[in-house]
Amino acid sequence: MLLVIKGAQEERAEGGLQELERFFAIVESADEAIISRTVEGTIGSWNPAAERMFGYSAHEIVGRPIDRLIPADRRDEHVAILGRLRSGERIEAYETIRMAKDGGVLPVLITVSPIWEPAGEASTKTRQISGVSEIVRDIAERNRTQALAEAERTFASSLIESMPGIFYLYDEKGRFLRWNRNFERMAGRTGAEIAGMNPLDFFAAEERPRLQDRIAEVFRFGESSVEASLVAKDGTRTPCFFTGKKIVFDGRPCLVGVGVDITERKRVEAALRASEERYRSTLDNVLEGCQLIGSDWRYLYLNAAAAKQNRRPNEELLGQRMPDLWPGIEATPVFTLLRRCMEERIALHEEIEFVFADGSRGWFDVRTQPVPEGIFVLSIDISERKRAELALREVNGGLERIVAERTRDLEAARERAESADRLKSAFLATMSHELRTPLNSIIGFTGIIAQGMAGPLTGEQSKQLGMVQGSARHLLELINDVLDISKIEAGQLTIHRAPFELRAAIERVTASVTPQVDKKGLALRVEIAPGLGEMDGDRRRLEQVLLNLLNNAIKFTDRGQVILSAESGDDPSAIGVPAATVRIQVRDTGIGMRAEALATLFKPFRQIDSGLERQHEGTGLGLAISRRLVELMGGTIGVESEWGQGSVFTVVLPTQPVEAAS
Numbered sequence: 001m002l003l004v005i006k007g008a009q010e011e012r013a014e015g016g017l018q019e020l021e022r023f024f025a026i027v028e029s030a031d032e033a034i035i036s037r038t039v040e041g042t043i044g045s046w047n048p049a050a051e052r053m054f055g056y057s058a059h060e061i062v063g064r065p066i067d068r069l070i071p072a073d074r075r076d077e078h079v080a081i082l083g084r085l086r087s088g089e090r091i092e093a094y095e096t097i098r099m100a101k102d103g104g105v106l107p108v109l110i111t112v113s114p115i116w117e118p119a120g121e122a123s124t125k126t127r128q129i130s131g132v133s134e135i136v137r138d139i140a141e142r143n144r145t146q147a148l149a150e151a152e153r154t155f156a157s158s159l160i161e162s163m164p165g166i167f168y169l170y171d172e173k174g175r176f177l178r179w180n181r182n183f184e185r186m187a188g189r190t191g192a193e194i195a196g197m198n199p200l201d202f203f204a205a206e207e208r209p210r211l212q213d214r215i216a217e218v219f220r221f222g223e224s225s226v227e228a229s230l231v232a233k234d235g236t237r238t239p240c241f242f243t244g245k246k247i248v249f250d251g252r253p254c255l256v257g258v259g260v261d262i263t264e265r266k267r268v269e270a271a272l273r274a275s276e277e278r279y280r281s282t283l284d285n286v287l288e289g290c291q292l293i294g295s296d297w298r299y300l301y302l303n304a305a306a307a308k309q310n311r312r313p314n315e316e317l318l319g320q321r322m323p324d325l326w327p328g329i330e331a332t333p334v335f336t337l338l339r340r341c342m343e344e345r346i347a348l349h350e351e352i353e354f355v356f357a358d359g360s361r362g363w364f365d366v367r368t369q370p371v372p373e374g375i376f377v378l379s380i381d382i383s384e385r386k387r388a389e390l391a392l393r394e395v396n397g398g399l400e401r402i403v404a405e406r407t408r409d410l411e412a413a414r415e416r417a418e419s420a421d422r423l424k425s426a427f428l429a430t431m432s433h434e435l436r437t438p439l440n441s442i443i444g445f446t447g448i449i450a451q452g453m454a455g456p457l458t459g460e461q462s463k464q465l466g467m468v469q470g471s472a473r474h475l476l477e478l479i480n481d482v483l484d485i486s487k488i489e490a491g492q493l494t495i496h497r498a499p500f501e502l503r504a505a506i507e508r509v510t511a512s513v514t515p516q517v518d519k520k521g522l523a524l525r526v527e528i529a530p531g532l533g534e535m536d537g538d539r540r541r542l543e544q545v546l547l548n549l550l551n552n553a554i555k556f557t558d559r560g561q562v563i564l565s566a567e568s569g570d571d572p573s574a575i576g577v578p579a580a581t582v583r584i585q586v587r588d589t590g591i592g593m594r595a596e597a598l599a600t601l602f603k604p605f606r607q608i609d610s611g612l613e614r615q616h617e618g619t620g621l622g623l624a625i626s627r628r629l630v631e632l633m634g635g636t637i638g639v640e641s642e643w644g645q646g647s648v649f650t651v652v653l654p655t656q657p658v659e660a661a662s
Contacts, residue, residue, distance in 0.1 A: 027045075027047050028047055028048055030047060030049055031049055032049055032135045033050035033135070034049065034050065034136075035050055036133045036134070037066050039082060039129060041066045042065060043061055043062055043063065043065070044062065044063075046062050053136065054069060055102055056101050068099070069098045069099055070098065071099055071105070077096060078132070081112055081132065082132060085129060085132065091112050093111045093112075094109075094110055094112075095107065096108060106140060107138075107139050108137060108138055109136075109137045109139045111135040112132055112133070112134050113132070113134075114131075115133055117130045163258065165240070165261060166179070166182045166258070167180040167183065167257070168183055168199070168256075170254060170255055171253070171254045172255075174199055174200070176197070176199075186230060186232065186261070187230065187232050187233065188234055193233075199211075200212060203229070203230065203231060204229065207228050218245065218246050219246055223244060223246065225241065225243040227239065227240070228242060239262050239266050241259070241262050242257055244257040283303050284304060285303075288305055288378050288379065288380050289306035289310075289364075289377075289381075290302070290376070290378055291303075291376070292371070292377075293322060293342075294373050294374040295342065295373070295374040296321065297321045297322045297374075298320060298322075299320060301318075302314040309362070309364065309379060326357075327357075332354065333353075334352045337368060338375060341368040341369070341370055342375050345370040347367070347369045348367070349366070350366055351365050352364055361383075362383045363385075364379045364380065364381055365380040366379045367379070450466065488632075493628075495541060495632050496540075496541075497657055498536070498537075498538075498539070499535070500535060502535045502655075505535075505539050506526065506546065506564065506566055508543065509543050509547050510550070513547070513550045513554060517554060520557070522561055523560070524562050524563075526563075527563065527566070532566055533568070533655075535655045536657060537657075541629050544626075545626045545630060545651065546564070549649050549651075550562065550564065550586060551622065552622060552623065553587075553647070553649075557589055557590035558590070559589070560590070561588075562587070562588045562589075563585075563588075564584070564585070564586050565584070565587075567583050568580075568581070568655070569583055580654065581635075581653060582652075583651075585650050586649045587648045591643075591646075592641045592644050592646050592647055593639075593641040593643065593647060601623055602623050602624055602627040603624060630653065634654050635651060637650065637651050637652075638650050
């Protein structure tokens with residue numbers, strides 16, 4: 001037996017076995033949990049419903065404190081209940097919470113009754129309470145139902161109030177049952193005023209008969225809609241679109257309706273009508289012929305220009321079918337164009353010749369566009385233009401002969417120019433060898449003599465030899481620049497790619513210009529970012545570019561410093577340059593450049609001080625060559641400068657070939 005009751009033998013002795021068994025059967029079959037506990041809070045009985053509700057079997061819970069069923073903040077609750085019972089208070093039921101075996105919290109309704117000591121066992125004449133009996137009902141479902149009902153009421157109310165228009169509900173007698181605040185605002189009335197009014201009171205007298213018929217339609221057929229102006233208390237009229245539907249509310253037929261303010265729609269419709277009138281007026285007066293043709297080939301609209309082009313009044317055409325008015329038109333190119341637009345629903349444009357019934361001809365530029373009614377045709381009479389074109393073709397016939405003769409002359413001139421270019425290339429190749437060989441000899445032999453290998457030299461002799469050697473080297477650089485720019489312009493310069501260390505290349509270039517820097521008393525700073533690795537490219541050409549930029553910076557800087565910096569990184573702004581790049585900058589504190597000089601800076605044979613009193617020597621080819629070399633290597637070069645403050649040249653190059661970087 002799942003029910004355990006202490007003192008069962010005494011109960012049977014007093015009430016009889018049969019009555020006790022009947023009591024047990026009622027307790028065990030009850031849907032509510034029936035629990036008894038002592039004054040101290042020890043559980044004395046536990047029925048099957050309690051086992052289902054709390055998850056404890058009778059053997060697990062009987063004889064143990066009831067505290068395990070009560071949350072910590074409710075532990076003193078049974079003491080308070082016991083005190084109220086001892087004071088003689090009658091407690092019908094109270095709501096509280098209990099804890100199940102799995103830790104879940106149960107909202108419950110408890111009916112509590114005192115358990116008195118058996119008669120004759122009290123030490124005094126007053127009987128004492130020996131315990132408490134509880135009937136526990138799980139009210140979680142009831143709470144959920146109540147919460148759901150409240151949520152539904154709140155949702156319905158919120159939905160009604162959040163509607164963009166007005167909402168109302170009234171019965172067959174015209175008594176308002178519900179409405180939203182939008183209704184009050186639009187009508188300019190309080191809720192108390194609306195409650196005492198009839199639905200027709202909100203409309204002008206001339207509209208009421210029509211609206212009364214629509215209300216009758218709703219109650220007769222189930223639903224209806226209408227446009228009408230709601231009249232506010234101050235006389236303001238708001239055009240609205242009303243929809244009504246018949247429903248049953250509180251057991252009686254009612255009309256539920258919604259009204260939407262259509263003021264903006266009315267304004268748009270009026271504007272559209274005005275626009276249509278302006279559009280029609282515009283079409284009536286445009287110079288192009290305008291025709292609207294229906295899907296059954298009837299003329300729906302023609303303007304004055306169309307009448308002139310058709311060579312017949314519009315009154316003869318409007319409402320009539322095109323094939324009936326123009327016999328044989330189905331076989332003409334213009335009708336083929338119109339029919340294709342009508343059937344395929346595509347816009348078309350052609351220049352077409354049309355032969356009229358009297359044999360006269362006309363050329364027209366015809367544009368046709370599908371529209372809902374059929375097609376819209378816009379045409380321009382280009383007969384005069386066609387006649388002019390014919391005359392022009394006749395003139396062009398003579399011009400073509402002249403052009404052919406001039407073309408032959410130009411072809412001969414081109415061949416002579418190409419021959420001259422070949423001669424120039426051959427000359428440059430020959431002069432390259434003829435000039436470089438003696439210059440290299442001069443540089444070499446002056447070096448040998450300057451080193452004293454042919455005998456000791458005086459100071460003046462050493463000075464003069466140094467000037468000779470410097471001039472020879474300068475001349476060799478000029479020749480190399482001219483040959484390089486010639487090769488580049490002829491597309492004969494080739495970029496050779498091979499892996500090399502960027503740091504080593506930069507250090508080699510900066511080391512070569514150190515004597516020039518020291519000679520001018522400048523500072524040379526080299527800033528190479530950590531992690532600058534290999535580059536797959538033309539090392540010699542990169543060094544040539546850097547050497548040109550450094551020489552340029554040193555040449556135009558009289559005091560201060562020259563800074564070369566290099567770092568790896570991405571350059572998403574450089575079009576055509578892959579993400580893996582090296583960014584090299586050459587900064588100086590020299591004379592800088594004015595804005596107008598930047599436009600021609602990278603053009604061949606251009607220098608900043610190009611006047612007769614120029615102070616800096618050179619061909620003006622270094623920057624032009626550098627730019628072309630950078631572009632051939634797949635990179636970009638740019639410059640920023642301020643007059644009197646210095647310049648910054650920036651080179652961005654891919655560390656891998658552009659074709660491989662993709």
